[in-house]
Amino acid sequence: MSTPLRRIGLLTTGRHDWGYLLPVARAVEAHPMLRPIVFVTGSHLHPAYGATASAVRGAGLETVDVPLFADTGSDAPPPITPADLAVLARELAPALDSHPVDVMIVLGDRIETLMAAVVTVASQVFLAHIHGGDRAPGEFDDANRHAITKLAHVHFPATRTAAERIARMGEEEGRICMVGSPGIDSILNEPPVTDAELAEVVEPIGEPYVVILQHPCGLGPAREAAAAEAVCQGVVDAGLRALCVEPNGDPSRDAIGSTLHKFRCRHGWPIFPNVARRVFLRLVRDAVALVGNSSAGMIESAAVGAIAVNVGDRQRGREHAGNVVHCRTDRKTIAETLRRLRDAPAWARELRNAPCIFGDGRASARIAAVLATLDLSAARRIKLNAY
Secondary structure, rough: OOOOOOEEEEEEEEEEEEEEHHHHHHHHHHOEEEEEEEEEEEEOOOHHHHHOOHHHHHHOOOOOOOOOOOOOOOOOOOOOOEEEEHHHHHHHHHHHHOOOEEEEEEEOOOHHHHHHHHHHHOOEEEEEEEEOOOOOOOOOHHHHHHHHHHHHHHEEOHHHHHHHHHHHOOOOHEEOOOOOOHHHHHHHEEEEEEEEHHHHHHOOOOOOOEEEEEOOOOOHOOOOHOOOOOOOOHHHOOOOOOEEEEEOOOOHHHHHHHHHHHHHHHHOOEEEEEHHHHHHHHHHHHOOEEOOHHHHHOOOHHHHHHOEEEEOOOOOOOOOOOOOOEEEEOOHHHHHHHHHHHHEEEEHHHOOOEEEEEEEEEEEHHHHHHHOOOOOOOHOOOOOOEE
């Protein structure tokens, strides 16, 4: 008699986590004892965010849509509200009933991910958490991430430091599996986007240029707009052009978006609601720098030999490679940093050559191997803090 395949759920809430989860889904799919099911929710399902669910479905995996937004009719991308979280809770529970899984994988620190983790555990499903133990204060990012850690039954941190932090939170050593970041896997194992592929998506914008990706971090609309203004004006003062990617769905995203569109009108900068991950990484690699406060600057940028100029405190305390330059949210400081990167090739070359600290390209395979042998007994769902 053949052993039934373990059903592994992967919950993706938007473009921010799918690039990390797709390599894991592929590794699960390739494992003879596992079967992946992708639960698609969050901004993926709202047309104002670019309807990115089509990219998830295009991967050819089994998918289940789990609505989040109470209102999907708005033209402008809305922030996630408590009412939306209630919708997610109401929709995910029956989705788990109709598409049962043995383990649900979640990633990171988003508020909708935390809600999904609560529903998963309440449904008596094992919860696995990728990128626990990181630090990224944001508005309540650290609180969300650590709350998910305390709910999770198995942890897949990306670095040794993150693993040690999880252990200090009282999690049992046997539940902590340091694997690296799956976000690095596809970068190291797939060829970069070619010039011809890039030209199909992005018109030439002239060099030198930067990529701007600035997310809200709980400052309120006026201060978020001022921060985006400082970033954009710093780029202008440095004599550079910019390609902009719209921010994530957190509150005050519209304030940042309005500022970006103002600079598009003034300077002709292209703005993209979404950019395919491989295209984004090629653009970042070729740019003077990725400028803003995205986790992509902290994690993926070093793997493609890019430079990240991290602005403000959103990523304060987060591990990163030596390719990251930190700046205050100050127009003058940003401009000075960018001018130096452009005009000091030896320094820029040193930054680009910094080794990536987040993995060797085999994180997803390690995760799949752990999932195939994980003790799924009812007793193992009961956690005992180690402190």
